[in-house]
Amino acid sequence: MRTIRQSFLLAGKDLALELRTKESLNAAAAFSVVILLLFSFVIDPGTEEAKEFGSGMLWLVFAFAGALVFNRGFSRELPNECLDTLLASPLSAASLVLGKAIANLAMLIVVEIISLVVFGLFFDIRWWLRPAELAGVSFLATWGISVIGSVFGALTVNLRLRELMLPVLIYPLLLPLLMGAIETSIKILANQPFTDYEWLWMRVLVVFDVIFTSLALALADTILVN
Amino acid sequence: MRKKSIYLLAGAGGLLLIYNLYRIFLVLPDEAMQGAIYRIIFFHVPSAFTAMSAYFAGLVLAMLYLSSGDLKYDSLAASVNEVGWAFSIVNVTTGMIWARIIWGIWWAWDFRLTSVLVGIIVYGGYLMLRKAIDEPTQRARLSAALSIFGSIDMVIVWKSIEWFRTQHPGPVLSIRTGGGNIDPAMEHMIYWNWLAIGLIAMAIVLIRTGQEAMSREIDSLRRLANAYESPISEAVTHE
Numbered sequence: 001m002r003t004i005r006q007s008f009l010l011a012g013k014d015l016a017l018e019l020r021t022k023e024s025l026n027a028a029a030a031f032s033v034v035i036l037l038l039f040s041f042v043i044d045p046g047t048e049e050a051k052e053f054g055s056g057m058l059w060l061v062f063a064f065a066g067a068l069v070f071n072r073g074f075s076r077e078l079p080n081e082c083l084d085t086l087l088a089s090p091l092s093a094a095s096l097v098l099g100k101a102i103a104n105l106a107m108l109i110v111v112e113i114i115s116l117v118v119f120g121l122f123f124d125i126r127w128w129l130r131p132a133e134l135a136g137v138s139f140l141a142t143w144g145i146s147v148i149g150s151v152f153g154a155l156t157v158n159l160r161l162r163e164l165m166l167p168v169l170i171y172p173l174l175l176p177l178l179m180g181a182i183e184t185s186i187k188i189l190a191n192q193p194f195t196d197y198e199w200l201w202m203r204v205l206v207v208f209d210v211i212f213t214s215l216a217l218a219l220a221d222t223i224l225v226n
Numbered sequence: 227m228r229k230k231s232i233y234l235l236a237g238a239g240g241l242l243l244i245y246n247l248y249r250i251f252l253v254l255p256d257e258a259m260q261g262a263i264y265r266i267i268f269f270h271v272p273s274a275f276t277a278m279s280a281y282f283a284g285l286v287l288a289m290l291y292l293s294s295g296d297l298k299y300d301s302l303a304a305s306v307n308e309v310g311w312a313f314s315i316v317n318v319t320t321g322m323i324w325a326r327i328i329w330g331i332w333w334a335w336d337f338r339l340t341s342v343l344v345g346i347i348v349y350g351g352y353l354m355l356r357k358a359i360d361e362p363t364q365r366a367r368l369s370a371a372l373s374i375f376g377s378i379d380m381v382i383v384w385k386s387i388e389w390f391r392t393q394h395p396g397p398v399l400s401i402r403t404g405g406g407n408i409d410p411a412m413e414h415m416i417y418w419n420w421l422a423i424g425l426i427a428m429a430i431v432l433i434r435t436g437q438e439a440m441s442r443e444i445d446s447l448r449r450l451a452n453a454y455e456s457p458i459s460e461a462v463t464h465e
Contacts, residue, residue: 155368159358168354172347173375175340176382211378219371222292 003095010099024072028065032115035061046124054125055185059178065111067167070149073100074157093220097150104146129191140205141181144212148173151216154223180205232432239425246419263327270320272420273313276427280310285377288370300366305434309427311349337386338394348376
């Protein structure tokens, strides 16, 4: 309970800082819009093809934009020895990773909303017709992406090749989550109800969220402190 | 002692491999449906087993390092994961050659093949991560954490042919099916070649572990030399 309270405190600090500077959000949102714009040259907007590939396109955009957000997560604590101060404080390493994951989740959801609006306009797709499924899939997949992004952000924070190593390490691990998100979002964009196949993928999302969150919290001390 | 073990393992593995090659190419008959190309299974499956065993050993060694802090476990973990990665490449390459002949394509995006490819990328990232960190304890700690995350993919690789309908053939070995899917002589050959490849892999692991320990020693000597040459130590010496 204490860990969760500390995490929200830390996430609040990160989000307040982000609202003031908007450095990660602006970069990630701009990047998403640019990628969607580029995709519009590859796939004809308004066609069945756009509906079919839209889901994959969207989740790739979210994952790529996520890397920009995650890179800043822990590296923003490097100037003035803020990371060392945080580690020396009574905060546990697990609450530090969890706090970053919550802040990253909030930022990624903002990027996703912006991207979805732009996607709807550019590709003429009504993505809002199944709001419950959309919210469920987005939350589950984005939480998994944020946890992995945060824990690997912590792992790579002191590396020389931080910006290069983070995407190399996280994308292969994110594959099951991205596949689940893409497979389920196809039905959401097509405004069709979920079948057993999509519910299977929803369970995959839940299982990976639990595994990734547990491992991230268990290894937080190893990665940040020891 | 280490040198003797290396020679013994490599010698025994090499001799067994030669005997296995004789049996694979000159004693065992062609497979009824696939012809001669099926023989690649005697290298494809043992290299997959060797890679999986190495990654599993890497996971155990990572946990041993994290609980004890002894860098010898890290050296061993780095070596087994590197050897596992090399055998994953052998596994995928032999699989692709077989697929080109039997399926007519080099690659299919099914769950088994995709999860193996993900494993190669994850453990390739592990090797890159080790190169990117100079400080030995930080390198050991972070690569142990990555190894634990990477092991999730190994479970998917192992179970994928049971959980999903894949283009990759389903389980054939009697330890998973209860028998009846493969001729016993062919199945035994897979295990014998796994033993040969496993012995050679162990010899390579021992060589790599020795190199890891040596590079750590050189690194610590270099640090010591730098410390003696630094302006602070010079000032202390002059005083």
